[in-house]
Amino acid sequence: MTSLKRQEHRLANSLIQLEVLEAPRQNGEQFALFQDKLEAAGLYPLRPTGVEILQINVGKMCNQTCKHCHVDAGPDRKEIMARETMQHCLDALDAAGKQIHTVDLTGGAPEMNPHFRWFVEELSLRGKKVMVRCNLTIILANPKYHDLPEFFRQHGVEVVSSLPHFSARRTDAQRGEGVFEKSIKALQMLNAVGYGKHGSGLDLHLVYNPAGAFLPGSQASLEKEFKQKLLKDFGVEFNNLYVITNLPISRFLDYLLQSGNYESYMEKLVNAFNPVAAAGVMCRNTLSVGWDGALYDCDFNQMLDMKLEKTAPEHISDFQLNSIDQRAIRLNQHCYGCTAGAGSSCGGATT
Amino acid sequence: MEKTYYKPEDLGKFGNIADWQPELAKKFFDYYGEVFKEGELSEREKALIALAVSHALQCPYCIDAYSTGSLEKGATEGQMMEALHVAAAIRGGASLVHGVQMMNKVKEVSM
Numbered sequence: 520m521t522s523l524k525r526q527e528h529r530l531a532n533s534l535i536q537l538e539v540l541e542a543p544r545q546n547g548e549q550f551a552l553f554q555d556k557l558e559a560a561g562l563y564p565l566r567p568t569g570v571e572i573l574q575i576n577v578g579k580m581c582n583q584t585c586k587h588c589h590v591d592a593g594p595d596r597k598e599i600m601a602r603e604t605m606q607h608c609l610d611a612l613d614a615a616g617k618q619i620h621t622v623d624l625t626g627g628a629p630e631m632n633p634h635f636r637w638f639v640e641e642l643s644l645r646g647k648k649v650m651v652r653c654n655l656t657i658i659l660a661n662p663k664y665h666d667l668p669e670f671f672r673q674h675g676v677e678v679v680s681s682l683p684h685f686s687a688r689r690t691d692a693q694r695g696e697g698v699f700e701k702s703i704k705a706l707q708m709l710n711a712v713g714y715g716k717h718g719s720g721l722d723l724h725l726v727y728n729p730a731g732a733f734l735p736g737s738q739a740s741l742e743k744e745f746k747q748k749l750l751k752d753f754g755v756e757f758n759n760l761y762v763i764t765n766l767p768i769s770r771f772l773d774y775l776l777q778s779g780n781y782e783s784y785m786e787k788l789v790n791a792f793n794p795v796a797a798a799g800v801m802c803r804n805t806l807s808v809g810w811d812g813a814l815y816d817c818d819f820n821q822m823l824d825m826k827l828e829k830t831a832p833e834h835i836s837d838f839q840l841n842s843i844d845q846r847a848i849r850l851n852q853h854c855y856g857c858t859a860g861a862g863s864s865c866g867g868a869t870t
Numbered sequence: 871m872e873k874t875y876y877k878p879e880d881l882g883k884f885g886n887i888a889d890w891q892p893e894l895a896k897k898f899f900d901y902y903g904e905v906f907k908e909g910e911l912s913e914r915e916k917a918l919i920a921l922a923v924s925h926a927l928q929c930p931y932c933i934d935a936y937s938t939g940s941l942e943k944g945a946t947e948g949q950m951m952e953a954l955h956v957a958a959a960i961r962g963g964a965s966l967v968h969g970v971q972m973m974n975k976v977k978e979v980s981m
Binding site: 684685744 | 914942946948
């Protein structure tokens with residue numbers, strides 16, 4: 520499997536994705552506009568509550584090519600963050616001071632960026648809480664990554680890892696053949712250095728997202744199921760399960776269209792709009808940085824090339840906290856993914 | 871009348887039954903919502919029971935709802951199929967256990 524970009528697929532173009540999202544249904548009716556729903560909930564224009572988390576996408580390169588990936592990441596993607604851009608991020612963090620207390624590293628597989636370890640060390644020196652979105656299989660992908668659990672431990676990095684299901688079949692259907700087995704081995708390696716163990720202070724969180732065109736169930740119930748199953752079958756322990764809804768963009772959008780599930784999925788998202796979840800969306804306290812240093816409201820807007828609105832800076836090298844905190848957040852129909860049901864964010868349910 | 875008795879989009883209109891009798895519909899949907907909340911049984915276990923019953927009743931709306939519902943609650947394909955076999959076993963067993971009645975009757979009227 521190759522990326523949409525490599526295939527020169529029409530959905531590799533973010534403008535076409537937005538056209539699909541804005542198009543009327545087959546019967547000619549329009550899905551209710553997300554903006555109108557926010558307005559009715561008294562939340563439009565949507566403003567930040569203040570940036571506390573800097574989510575940095577250090578590159579689209581990945582050892583996996585998951586079917587639902589909103590980044591369209593994969594081994595054939597070469598876009599990765601340069602050290603100079605990382606330095607701009609560090610400068611921005613220094614300028615922001617304590618208000619931005621957490622840095623969330625994502626990708627692709629962030630560990631594949633050659634400057635990854637240097638960057639983590641620099642962040643850790645600054646006393647920031649560092650989270651890495653680790654796909655687990657990277658730890659086993661090459662001997663040079665085998666010591667990642669130990670590296671994470673040394674720097675107190677919080678590890679957040681995707682595991683769409685405790686059954687091999689459903690995990691492999693989404694993430695590729697053999698991914699489940701490798702993910703379990705990687706989790707056992709993380710457990711071995713203390714991650715996910717009670718009292719270790721080393722947090723290991725798992726991310727569940729549905730392997731198909733359906734919404735996630737309750738986070739608390741699924742967490743209980745995952746904990747029981749993973750402990751009983753594999754001796755694996757972890758802290759929290761973050762339940763995330765798939766947003767209709769990039770490869771997941773392609774899947775929805777190919778499988779004929781697009782309209783019914785959008786309908787589910789729209790019908791499940793929850794004003795309480797809308798008030799707690801992550802773009803209100805998180806700022807997203809692209810591999811090239813461009814600034815976005817979230818990682819999803821990043822993939823749709825929807826940069827911060829014009830009143831705010833365009834690039835991390837022009838970072839300016841006040842104007843960022845006062846901007847209006849840019850919206851489109853994909854935003855329904857974060858406001859459905861119990862809400863969805865990179866930290867799981869929001870209600 | 872429509873050409874077919876079942877239309878998938880009608881599932882989404884279930885709530886419309888309240889249009890002609892709101893009080894009873896409200897009581898039913900409140901009850902329904904309570905039933906499926908996590909209790910001594912997990913939400914996943916309840917979804918699997920609903921899936922099995924849906925097949926026993928052969929209700930297309932319910933099969934649609936609880937196939938997705940079971941997935942949402944984290945059930946595996948294996949668990950879902952096992953739940954159906956429970957329904958099938960009870961349905962089959964319900965026929966066969968009456969074999970005893972048949973045998974009783976045959977013995978009663980035979981020499």
